[in-house]
Amino acid sequence: MKRILFLITGLITSIFAFSQGNNYAQNYKKFDGLAMTPPMGWNSWNKFACNVDENLIKQVADAIVATGMKDAGYTYINIDDCWHGERDSLGFIHPDPKRFPSGMKALADYIHSKGLKMGVYSDAGSQTCGGRPGSRGYEFQDAQMYAKWGVDYLKYDWCNTEGLKAEGAYKTITAALRKAGRPMVLSICEWGNDKPWIWGPTVGHSWRTTGDIFNCFDCVEDHGSWKSWGVMQILDKQEGLRQYAGPGHWNDPDMLEVGNGMPEHQDRAHFTMWSMIAAPLIAGNDLRKMSKETIGILTNKEVIAVNQDKLGIQGFKYAAKDSVETWLKPLENDKWAVVFLNRGKAAKPVEFDWQKTPITDDFAKRELNAAKTTYKLRNVWIKKDAGTTKKAFKATIPKQDVVMLLLSK
CATH class of the missing domain: 3.20.20.70 (Aldolase class I)
Structure with a gap:
């Protein structure tokens, strides 16, 4: 009988505690709605x-x-x-x-x-x-x-x-x-x-x-x-x-x-x-x-x-040749940022034929295909327009420097 009473008492206590909620549980989740773009x-x-x-x-x-x-x-x-x-x-x-x-x-x-x-x-x-x-x-x-x-x-x-x-x-x-x-x-x-x-x-x-x-x-x-x-x-x-x-x-x-x-x-x-x-x-x-x-x-x-693009997609390295790397970042409104990074200690020429270089970003589910869509080019650091993707882009990248382009329709 004592064993039965003990079990019943324990059950009642457990039900009561459960009904009151676990006051000792911690919230391990960060505050939402902050840093929606990189701080x-x-x-x-x-x-x-x-x-x-x-x-x-x-x-x-x-x-x-x-x-x-x-x-x-x-x-x-x-x-x-x-x-x-x-x-x-x-x-x-x-x-x-x-x-x-x-x-x-x-x-x-x-x-x-x-x-x-x-x-x-x-x-x-x-x-x-x-x-x-x-x-x-x-x-x-x-x-x-x-x-x-x-x-x-x-x-x-x-x-x-x-x-x-x-x-x-x-x-x-x-x-x-x-x-x-x-x-x-x-x-x-x-x-x-x-x-x-x-x-x-x-x-x-x-x-x-x-x-x-x-x-x-x-x-x-x-x-x-x-x-x-x-x-x-x-x-x-x-x-x-x-x-x-x-x-x-x-x-x-x-x-x-x-x-x-x-x-x-x-x-x-x-x-x-x-x-x-x-x-x-x-x-x-x-x-x-x-x-x-x-x-x-x-x-x-x-x-x-x-x-600070609201899509929040991290860019990626698409290609590397000698000391020059090509990086891309999908942006909202079907824009793209493209960077040619010269890691070397001497200037390097770069030529990029948009028409012949379709690029698919499987992670972002985005495609950059200049054969289907013509994009306008903007050279971001010198703040000048740079033609369109109808023509191959040619430039000389100074040592340990970049050329950054913004592509938009």
């Missing part, structure tokens, strides 16, 4: 590393408006590593009082007053890559503070993550952000080690596909236990990933190095290829001290329009 903005790390403070961030916010970058679509001002101070007695994080004496809420208010949005950085481990307090064990408290400050974007790194599994760790911070209630873009910075493109689309809005970039066009910097990658090395690592990208979920080949020391032609090629592969366009230079050439690259609205 555009600025991040402090590539130029300033740990040397960040509130005056710098305010000046950058001013510069993004004054230089026309805001009008070109740049929205986020993201403070990377080393903004952190200490946790209080309850475990809540606070900014470094010397670097950010006015506090993060006041800084966010300033950025928002410019019509921009603010991002911050944290880490899934016990410490950030710069040795500041990480979020491990404090995810929900940190998310509450970010929401209280008015943060719009979180870059979440992967240093000092001993024993953690990436998918679970990023689901935890996503659940924390959801619980805090303020919609934020989540940038997964796991370096591609655990194939975040597989599990990332429901958890975050972008995911790093590689280790860190540095300001070199075609080289590798070996740090011993890890490497930094040049622009071309990172571009090569995007092979096979385009099917995972789309509105609200993007492959992230790391931030831009435009304006950080490479010559103009390399910067132009770098910016073009990031636009072609639908990458987040997160500038990483000193916006307060830009040359007119750098401003011209970062604010070229025709190139940005290719990146």
